[in-house]
Amino acid sequence: MKQNHRIETDTMGEVKVPINAMWGAQTQRSLENFRIGQETFPPIFIRSYLAIKKACATANYECNTLQKDIAEAIKKACDSITEEDIAKHFPLKIWQTGSGTQTNMNLNEVIANIANTSLGSEPGTKKPVHPNDHVNRSQSSNDTFPVAMHISTLMALRDQLYPALEKMINTLTQKATEFKDIVKIGRTHMQDAVPITLGQEFATYHDQLTSAKKRIENTAEELTHIPIGGTAVGTGLNTPPGFAERAAQHLSLYTKLKLSPMDNPAQAMAAHDTFSALAGALTSLASALHKIANDIRLMGSGPRCGLGELLLPENEPGSSIMPGKVNPTQAEAxxxxxxxxxxxxxxxxxxxxxxxxxxxVYKPLIIHNTLTSIQLLSDAITSFTENCLIGLQANTKKISDHLTNSLMLVTALTPHIGYENAALIAKTAHKEGLTLKEAAKKLGLIAEEDFEKLVNPVDMTRPKK
Structure with missing residues (x-):
């Protein structure tokens, strides 16, 4: 009967590893000991870690701590791993050791086995390429896992979030221009306020997102300083002189990121203050997006019995029972x-x-939440921009009706007749069902021609020159 496993060993003894698996004993132990949840590390994190292993192999060769053929075998193994291989070879759950040691060893074992296979050896032999002695040379989980955290976050921001944000910001710029001459009633406390242009509202949304993006970029700049070469607890134990600088240089080349070694790599192992700051910056972005989506949802409420000032694209039926209903689903998502x-x-x-x-020892959770947030925000921003924001239209008739009926236009009279007299006009108009002009005339507080001259909604949207 054909065996479905092979026997591998580590410092704790023998382990049965599936015969076709490219990982080794330590990965298998983690699979068996941490059967928690379904979350695994995303491909972008594994790709970042592969780049680290490749850069370290190159730096070790240049520092004469790794033979050329071994270094080349490691590099080729890293390059050969595809997206499909990532799902197949790196099955460990997020919920494991808080240092990420088992994921580091998963990388070491898979790379070693692929390298050995290419050199004619069987998986599990650890010859001629050893997962610890060669693939992990001049490294520790203490430094490589945080480096992978930094790099994968920078890549996710660069490749996912920033492009999505830029498209949304540009679309808001276009909408602010498109709506710049549409005067509408403003609202505070969910009550009528003085006029504002629809363009001014969308320019505010633009500025919110621009500021949020800058906060993220400023925080992310700190992540370009990486603890490579710090090894265990940041001491740099077992690394040759110049290793950190060489590894960072090669990592910059492989990832197209501008990276440099940290002056004190222990900082990125003992603490992750930059990730805490980034979490805050992502929350700030989420707050801005939540406000924008809610505003658009409110202004688009209706179509007949709500504010109805915006016409949202109709993408899909909104109800299984109410025919013809369409909901603001992109805002909801x-x-x-x-x-x-x-x-x-x-x-x-x-x-x-x-x-x-x-x-x-919360590293896997920190990077999981960070990358998940970036992915979710990027996808949602893109979806909202393409399926809602671009097709957004102003309902100028409804906007005009609301503007005409607003009592808060009376604010323009305050400098001329005083706050209390202006309030009396508004209250009289509201109580007796009159227009502001009719109430002002009845009360005799301002001449009709002066009222028409002063109460001009367009003029109320900007300071007088």
């Missing part, structure tokens, strides 16, 4: 993502403040 991001950020911040002594 975006606000759900914002709420989820806020929760993930709270968990991340709690994890960041929970480190002890030389190592924060």
């Amino acid at each position: 975006l606000t759900m993502v914002c709420v989820q991001t806020t929760g993930l950020s709270a968990a991340t911040s709690t994890a960041c403040l929970s480190g002890h002594l030389e190592l924060n």
Whole structure:
């Protein structure tokens, strides 16, 4: 009968590993000991870790701590791993050791086995390429896992979030221009206020997102400093001179990121304050997006019995029982993502403040929540922009009706007849069902021609020159 497993060993003894698996004993132990949840590390994190292993192999060769053929075999193994291989070879759950040691060893074992296979050896032999002695040379989980956290976050921001945000910001710029001459009633406390242009509202949304993006970029800049070469607890034990600089240089080349070694790599092992700050910046973005989506949802409420000032694209039926109903589903999806991001950020911040002594042991949770937040926000922003924002239209008739009926236009009279007289006009108009002009005339507080001259909604949207 054909065996469905092979026997591998580690420092704790023998382990049965599936015959076709490219991982080894330590990965198998983790699979058996941490059967918790379904969450695994996303491909972008594994790709970042592969780049680290490749850069370290190159740096080790240049520092004469790794033979050329071994270094080349490691590099080729890293390059050969595809997206499909990532799902197949890296099955470990997020919920494991808080240092990420088992994921580091998963990388070491898979790379070693692929390299050995290419050199004619069987998986599990650890010859000629050893997972610890060669693939992990001049490294520790203490430094490589945080480096992968930094790099994968920077890549996710660069490749996912920033492009999505830029498209939304540009669309808001277009809408602000398109709506710049549409005067509408403003609202505070969900009550009528003085006029504003629809363009001014959308320019505000634009500025909110621009500021949020800058906060994220400023925080992310700190992540370009990586603890490579710090090895265990940041001491740099077992690394040759110049290793950190060489590894960072090669990592910059492989990832197209501008990276440099940290002056004190222990900082990125004992604490993850930058990730706490980034969680805050992502929450700030989520807050801005939540506000924008809710505003658009409110202004689009109706179509006949709500505010109805915006016409949202009709993408799909909104009810299984009410025929013809269409709902603001893109706003709903975006606000759900914002709420989820806020929760993930709270968990991340709690994890960041929970480190002890030389190592924060919440690393898998921190990077999982960070990358999940970035992915969710990126996807939701893109969906909202393409399926709602671009096709948004102003309902100028409804906007005009609301503007004409508003009592708060009386605010323009305050400098001329005083606050109390202006309030009397508004209250009289509301109580007796009159227009503001009719109430002003009845009360005799201002001449009709002066009223028409002063109460001009367009003029009320900007300071007088």
